[in-house]
Amino acid sequence: MGVAKPRETVAKGEPAGSGAKGGRREQLLEVAVELFATKGYAETTMRDIADATGILAGSIYHHFASKEAMLDEILRGFLIPLHERFAAVEREGGGPRETLSELIRISFSCIHDSPHAVAVYQNETDNLLRQEAFAYVGEHSARIEQIWLRVLRAGQESGAIRPDFDAKVAYLFIRDAIWSAVRWYRPGGQLRPETVADQYLDLLYGGLV
Structure with a gap:
């Protein structure tokens, strides 16, 4: 089972705006939970989550301190x-x-x-x-x-x-x-x-x- 494509993507490196913060967090969690379930938590990296969401890996840390x-x-x-x-x-x-x-x-x-x-x-x-x-x-x-x-x-x-x-x-x-x-x-x-x-x-x- 593959990871579903995100409903909306962010341009690489685009900072999360305050109005989109809640939506972006939810989107990241949706992608993360699917990867954790299908690939395994230990095998999933923050880069994997970022790539599946369409953002730079470093952008995740605007929302979550760690995996x-x-x-x-x-x-x-x-x-x-x-x-x-x-x-x-x-x-x-x-x-x-x-x-x-x-x-x-x-x-x-x-x-x-x-x-x-x-x-x-x-x-x-x-x-x-x-x-x-x-x-x-x-x-x-x-x-x-x-x-x-x-x-x-x-x-x-x-x-x-x-x-x-x-x-x-x-x-x-x-x-x-x-x-x-x-x-x-x-x-x-x-x-x-x-x-x-x-x-x-x-x-x-x-x-x-």
Whole structure:
């Protein structure tokens, strides 16, 4: 998958005007997250990002101090809203099965809306957990996991979910099955995220046979 051409390009060496600063930052982040997802964070250089955006490499530093700063903004922009959406569903206090289904639907909608951010999170988390600057990645991941575990255990207590399953193992199976879909799901393709979520839920609750 190639990097999409930017919607607008800047003449080489053109300074970012104050009125375009927000738009330029967003454009740079869009290019960066796609390169991080498809080429890999370590293999992507600031020059790669600049070339794909149509500006001089030095111009990026008007907006971001480093490649690490770009990754930080991408991950915070993905993880914090995701945790908030999951937490909001839990606070609504629906039944465990209804809540679990909604958590799953949100996950597939995130893959549809932010496939590159999902891929970066999946691909880079193990390395980032060893870096103090990205400690929040592990913290948010742990908070998200606890939401899912509470919902699963509430389902077991209510009888909506089989009590003989280990909730943590069930969560890991569900989590990995959902997020790995980013490798084959294509936004704009024939499958809609709602359709994929419905089929996954049918498999989860009804099985193949």
